[in-house]
Amino acid sequence: MSANSADGTAPVDVVLVKAGRTKIRYPAELLADDGTRIVVRAPWAGDTVRDFGFVRFEAGDVFTEYYWRDRWYSVKEVRDASGAVKGWYCDITRPATLTGTELVVEDLDLDLWRSADGRDVRRLDEDEFAASGLTEADPEAAAAAVAALDTLEALALGDRFTDLLT
Template sequence: MDVRTARARPGARVLLRATKYDGTAHWLQPFRVLSDDGNLLVTAYRARTPIYTSRGEFRSPYDSIVYFWRDRWYNVFRLSRPGCRTALWYCNVTTPPTFDGCQIGYIDLDLDVKVYPGGCIELLDEDEFEAHRVAYGYPEHVVANARRAAEEVARLAREHRFPFSCG
């Protein structure tokens, strides 16, 4: 199956498999597909379902709606406590994702952006990004795309544009 054209069926179960730039495992998380238009893959995650990370098992207290654009260097997790409104959006700066029909894959590039409904925007993990940029030898186009992605997420949030317009 061609990872550039594979589409997910609504209701299907898929697995997120994120790595670091050197290929080491970083994150495994199950999702249920809500929709897939060929560019934007929208998934859901239920609170307290196990997530396997490089630091061990984690169980998020949040239900999540997650937006993966195949042509963007970030994804957006809209997080809410079960039965409540959006608590925050957590945005991972990554390579554009691939999808093979069963798994979503991307390289985590360390930078994250946290957006709160009240308008507060936080850029996170700049120190980790700089350390890994050197340690893993991020090419200049990767560095430029990562920084541009963090700026784009912040701009969309400031302008209350999708996906920061829903909550």
Template sequence: MSADEWVWVIKKDVTGREMWRYRGRVVARYPCGALVEAFFDREEMPFFGVVLRPGDRFLEAYFSDRWYNLFEIHDRDTDALKAWYANITRPAEISVEAIAYVDLALDLLVYPDGQQKVLDEAEFAALPLTVDERLHALAALGELQSLWAAPGAPLRWQGLRGLFAT
């Protein structure tokens, strides 16, 4: 893998329609996923107590065998951790040129102190999903919540790379 390997990251809705696309630099590839670095490219916006600013660094973990992706958000000036953000998704489609995922609306925001906030539950409930998809999505949310459940949670000291070893 070249340090200059770039991919398109493509967010889709449940119908498969593309909602958003941006470029990210591949940090590492794994048999079950990829780690990507990208930078926030929208206008400054407050987001549940976290202010996202243009240039904030996102380290993003995508999995072909899990029903979520996970973003570690760092401040553009200090590189301090602002939060973790997880999208509940269908498993990602990962190729040489792109990483595409279908967003299932349900999200988890985790603050640096470990406090958690589940987002968009009403949107998730309104989606036309199968019973199996709902069960996978809810299990994924539970898995993510458990990653931060105890003091010394793995992501606080191991970072996103550690998720690929499990």
């Protein structure tokens, strides 16, 4: 890994892969890596505002992203430009790999949103997952993905969700 910056972070590239192709690559700062959980921080990497109807991701937003080498999901805490938490966007993924300065995560189409106040918990993109063909191509991975979504939803509906991030 390259030298740390003055604030103790190190640069990494987050590479989100979907269906065997790179969906997005963006620079981030590596904040922590304990051998199991990897934490990075990055500004919103989109070119434009992404309005989901229940939350908007836009310029100035900062994502603190939590990845695990042994879990089938990632959790992204989203803060606006003033530092206020908007909520947590969770991706169902294969376990993450960090090689050198490249953090690679394979997106499995299922997502979950939890608002900052915890009152809005939504399962997302189940139609995309069904259409992806993963259930037929890799039934074990599909089962792990659904189990991960169920686990995250149960955590998100409870009062200990943010314990994942400490």
